[in-house]
Amino acid sequence: MEKLLKQACEKVDSAELFKVKSKTIPVNFEVNRLKSIDISESEGKALRVINKGRIGFSSSTGKDGFNLMLEKAVATSEFGSTASFDFPGEMKRENKKKKNIAIYDEKAADKSIEEMVKIGEGIIERVKDFNRKLRCDVTILKDYSEIEYLNSRGGNFSYHKTTIAYSVMAQQTEDQDMLMIYSSLESGKDNLDAKELTSEIIENLEWGEKIVLVESGKMPVIFTPKAALVLILSIISGLNGKMILKKISPFTSQKNKKLWSDLLTFYSDGTIDFALGSAPFDDEGIEMKRVPLVEKGEIKNFYYDLQTAGMAGVESTGNGLRAGIQSEPVPGISNLIMEEGKVSFKEMIKDIPEGIVIDQVLGLGQGNIISGAFSNNVQLGYKIEKGKIAGRVKDVMIAGNAIEELKNIAALGNKAKWVEGKYKFPHIYLKSLSVSAKK
Amino acid sequence: MREIFEKALKNNKNNGDYIEIRAEKKETTTIHFQGEKLEKINYSQQTGGNVRALVKGGWGFISFNQFDDLEEKIREAIEVASLIEKEEVSKLAMSLPVVEIINRELDKDFRQVSLREKKDLMENYNNIIMKSNHLIQSSNVIYTDRFSTIYFANSEGSYIEQEKPFLSAGFTAVAREGDNVQMSSESVGSTKGFAIMERISEKAQRAASRAVNLLKAQPVEGGEYTVILDQTLGGVFIHEAFGHLSEADFLYEDERMSGLMKLGKKFGSPQLNVVDDGSIPDLLGSAKYDDEGVRTKKNYLIKEGILAGRLHSRETAVKMGEEPTGNARALNYRFKPIVRMTNTYVENGDTPFEDLLSGIKKGIYARDCYGGMTTFEMFTFSAGEGFMIRYGKIAEPVKDVVLSGNLFTTLLNIEGVGNDLKMIESGGGCGKAGQNPLPVSFGSPHLRIKKVVVGGR
Numbered sequence: 001m002e003k004l005l006k007q008a009c010e011k012v013d014s015a016e017l018f019k020v021k022s023k024t025i026p027v028n029f030e031v032n033r034l035k036s037i038d039i040s041e042s043e044g045k046a047l048r049v050i051n052k053g054r055i056g057f058s059s060s061t062g063k064d065g066f067n068l069m070l071e072k073a074v075a076t077s078e079f080g081s082t083a084s085f086d087f088p089g090e091m092k093r094e095n096k097k098k099k100n101i102a103i104y105d106e107k108a109a110d111k112s113i114e115e116m117v118k119i120g121e122g123i124i125e126r127v128k129d130f131n132r133k134l135r136c137d138v139t140i141l142k143d144y145s146e147i148e149y150l151n152s153r154g155g156n157f158s159y160h161k162t163t164i165a166y167s168v169m170a171q172q173t174e175d176q177d178m179l180m181i182y183s184s185l186e187s188g189k190d191n192l193d194a195k196e197l198t199s200e201i202i203e204n205l206e207w208g209e210k211i212v213l214v215e216s217g218k219m220p221v222i223f224t225p226k227a228a229l230v231l232i233l234s235i236i237s238g239l240n241g242k243m244i245l246k247k248i249s250p251f252t253s254q255k256n257k258k259l260w261s262d263l264l265t266f267y268s269d270g271t272i273d274f275a276l277g278s279a280p281f282d283d284e285g286i287e288m289k290r291v292p293l294v295e296k297g298e299i300k301n302f303y304y305d306l307q308t309a310g311m312a313g314v315e316s317t318g319n320g321l322r323a324g325i326q327s328e329p330v331p332g333i334s335n336l337i338m339e340e341g342k343v344s345f346k347e348m349i350k351d352i353p354e355g356i357v358i359d360q361v362l363g364l365g366q367g368n369i370i371s372g373a374f375s376n377n378v379q380l381g382y383k384i385e386k387g388k389i390a391g392r393v394k395d396v397m398i399a400g401n402a403i404e405e406l407k408n409i410a411a412l413g414n415k416a417k418w419v420e421g422k423y424k425f426p427h428i429y430l431k432s433l434s435v436s437a438k439k
Numbered sequence: 440m441r442e443i444f445e446k447a448l449k450n451n452k453n454n455g456d457y458i459e460i461r462a463e464k465k466e467t468t469t470i471h472f473q474g475e476k477l478e479k480i481n482y483s484q485q486t487g488g489n490v491r492a493l494v495k496g497g498w499g500f501i502s503f504n505q506f507d508d509l510e511e512k513i514r515e516a517i518e519v520a521s522l523i524e525k526e527e528v529s530k531l532a533m534s535l536p537v538v539e540i541i542n543r544e545l546d547k548d549f550r551q552v553s554l555r556e557k558k559d560l561m562e563n564y565n566n567i568i569m570k571s572n573h574l575i576q577s578s579n580v581i582y583t584d585r586f587s588t589i590y591f592a593n594s595e596g597s598y599i600e601q602e603k604p605f606l607s608a609g610f611t612a613v614a615r616e617g618d619n620v621q622m623s624s625e626s627v628g629s630t631k632g633f634a635i636m637e638r639i640s641e642k643a644q645r646a647a648s649r650a651v652n653l654l655k656a657q658p659v660e661g662g663e664y665t666v667i668l669d670q671t672l673g674g675v676f677i678h679e680a681f682g683h684l685s686e687a688d689f690l691y692e693d694e695r696m697s698g699l700m701k702l703g704k705k706f707g708s709p710q711l712n713v714v715d716d717g718s719i720p721d722l723l724g725s726a727k728y729d730d731e732g733v734r735t736k737k738n739y740l741i742k743e744g745i746l747a748g749r750l751h752s753r754e755t756a757v758k759m760g761e762e763p764t765g766n767a768r769a770l771n772y773r774f775k776p777i778v779r780m781t782n783t784y785v786e787n788g789d790t791p792f793e794d795l796l797s798g799i800k801k802g803i804y805a806r807d808c809y810g811g812m813t814t815f816e817m818f819t820f821s822a823g824e825g826f827m828i829r830y831g832k833i834a835e836p837v838k839d840v841v842l843s844g845n846l847f848t849t850l851l852n853i854e855g856v857g858n859d860l861k862m863i864e865s866g867g868g869c870g871k872a873g874q875n876p877l878p879v880s881f882g883s884p885h886l887r888i889k890k891v892v893v894g895g896r
């Protein structure tokens with residue numbers, strides 16, 4: 001790689017190479033039986049150059065073709081954005097508390113396909129023990145990746161990383177009614193508990209057996225951790241340094257202003273052991289750290305990559321992430337952690353005379369996210385009557401504006417859960433939300 | 440490629456019941472303007488391939504970027520396939536071996552157009568958006584072109600090479616007044632030459648003016664309405680809500696689902712006809728052969744209101760005792776072919792637009808689409824633009840119009856089919872099983888549907 005970089009620097013001011021090599025193996029079960037085993041090997045590199053002060057970028061898979069890559073990177077630099085940064089020099093983690101971040105587990109890397117098959121079979125067995133008529137789709141996945149980074153200012157790092165994920169979809173069809181329940185667990189470490197998954201699914205199946213009617217109107221709602229993104233997605237997108245810089249975000253002049261309930265505190269943190277978004281450095285060589293985004297309802301920070309930070313005249317927060325080798329780094333969230341509250345999910349339910357629990361929605365991220373507006377079909381939700389789960393709701397939509405609704409948090413759950421291996425959310429209990437139901 | 444493929448297949452002749460190899464070479468150029476600035480301009484080249492092997496009913500699949508040892512990849516695919524024990528063996532429907540090389544000639548080949556010319560053109564569109572109104576806060580103009588060549592060979596003797604050009608431009612305008620931020624998008628996708636990109640300034644203009652108009656629109660009041668969908672939203676609806684349920688991989692292993700989707704069942708009024716056709720020349724979902732080497736064709740899904748057919752791969756066809764339809768498609772070399780739509784549309788009825796409007800006291804005219812999603816029977820999609828209909832006339836604009844419902848009842852509730860079918864080729868695509876965005880086209884005449892749930896505050 002160093003040789004390639006030298007070659008590049010004969011033509012440009014400075015250059016950076018980012019290389020990824022990975023192997024992913026999902027074992028897929030469909031309709032209760034093993035359907036396929038896939039192996040996905042990938043390899044590629046991305047070249048970013050600064051040429052006459054402008055950024056150029058190209059990427060390629062395969063071993064050869066560096067010359068073409070360099071030629072294209074130079075060609076794109078002719079029109080590229082003016083670089084407002086230079087590549088970082090020597091890289092080492094300075095955070096004393098968290099020098100080493102665990103992201104590689106040998107046991108995960110060595111997990112055999114046979115073992116993965118057994119885990120999947122075990123999950124299906126347990127779900128089917130509950131109800132033989134269910135359709136169950138399961139994926140057991142492992143991933144191993146190697147990242148290598150090098151730039152012409154001497155900056156370099158490399159690391160390897162593992163991921164293990166179990167995901168389950170249980171489906172029950174009766175006449176024209178279909179109940180679908182998704183659940184998944186992800187970790188960098190081979191420590192997942194399949195029982196946790198199956199017991200969650202079985203609890204949902206029990207709650208969902210009976211269908212109950214809901215009247216349209218405003219009512220209290222509880223978002224489970226799985227559904228919390230409905231409320232948080234637009235906030236995350238509004239705190240993106242790029243959205244701020246371009247003044248697209250409604251939070252552009254809201255830093256250090258109190259916008260939401262005192263209960264609301266969350267941060268981006270790429271240093272948590274075995275969380276999927278963790279790494280020693282972001283994808284352009286800046287140390288990953290914990291960045292408080294919202295504290296007690298007040299916006300504390302926006303998140304940045306190098307280029308956006310340079311343009312905004314601030315420091316990168318170590319949030320320069322790439323969505324694959326074809327993409328340049330942009331501001332992104334490594335892991336997002338929301339602080340827990342004090343109330344248990346059970347107590348929340350008890351507190352509600354009439355309301356709904358929202359567990360899965362359709363249309364997440366659809367519509368005008370940045371404005372905060374959301375409108376979703378409740379794909380899986382339960383009605384609460386007199387402090388108890390009464391049954392499942394159907395043909396119900398929720399709508400609101402996340403920026404407004406988060407002002408009225410009644411309580412946060414006392415047991416946050418990982419979602420997709422990179423978000424950690426508690427239950428969120430809102431005093432009131434618009435619910436529309438089919439007459 | 441042909442020699443490499445044939446040699447690897449020959450040396451594994453006695454292993455596995457069926458083996459196929461696909462490879463893809465592609466070059467992609469992306470130009471992205473955001474606000475006043477050129478945000479991104481880049482180029483990528485990718486070469487990759489995969490092997491899919493069927494051994495006693497179990498599938499093994501391996502994808503890779505390095506072709507150094509193709510025979511070894513075949514052995515690995517066979518090895519993992521052998522781990523799958525089957526009580527019931529999956530087979531493949533008959534498909535005659537084909538040898539064909541399909542090249543595309545473009546009227547203005549985008550590979551010959553300079554980066555500067557592409558950039559200047561997009562800059563021009565970006566300026567149209569940014570300068571159209573003082574309330575325009577920002578924009579996104581994203582241009583992509585991609586030229587792929589797909590190579591396919593299988594152990595039955597097929598060898599097919601297909602060139603697949605693709606280009607798209609997406610325009611988003613962001614308008615802002617105080618805290619009120621509204622967005623609107625337009626896009627164009629095509630498999631033809633660069634010329635199409637030179638005549639879309641109207642789209643940029645429309646994205647901008649619609650975003651500004653949305654600032655004044657009131658949020659729609661939630662409830663149940665009679666709704667008229669325009670051609671885009673009608674097309675999205677038929678693709679999302681109905682089309683996906685016609686994909687046989689949803690059905691063939693699921694008795695209850697196949698019961699719901701029984702051929703001959705009444706799905707709508709006699710004026711409702713729905714088609715999927717991958718053989719229409721050069722639309723986004725078109726190809727002469729699908730990714731299993733099966734010839735594409737016109738397939739009726741609903742004929743005169745009756746469920747008439749569904750979409751198949753070779754595997755699902757044999758399972759259900761039907762013919763392959765040419766609908767096995769893979770997003771790229773990373774993925775296996777699965778059952779997908781191509782170009783899906785509602786055929787013309789005979790009701791003019793004005794007649795669809797008449798008699799609606801209070802309804803919604805929903806146009807364009809922000810996005811849609813479906814889970815089996817339930818669907819939801821967001822209109823890009825909405826208007827109230829009052830006493831048969833289009834009235835004030837409304838925003839945040841999200842339609843949702845149960846497919847089966849909604850199809851039966853279609854009470855009017857227009858006579859103005861339009862095929863939509865947008866820059867987006869269809870997503871399924873992680874394979875997103877797969878180029879497809881869709882279309883419909885205006886549709887009038889009663890009792891649709893609209894979310895709102």
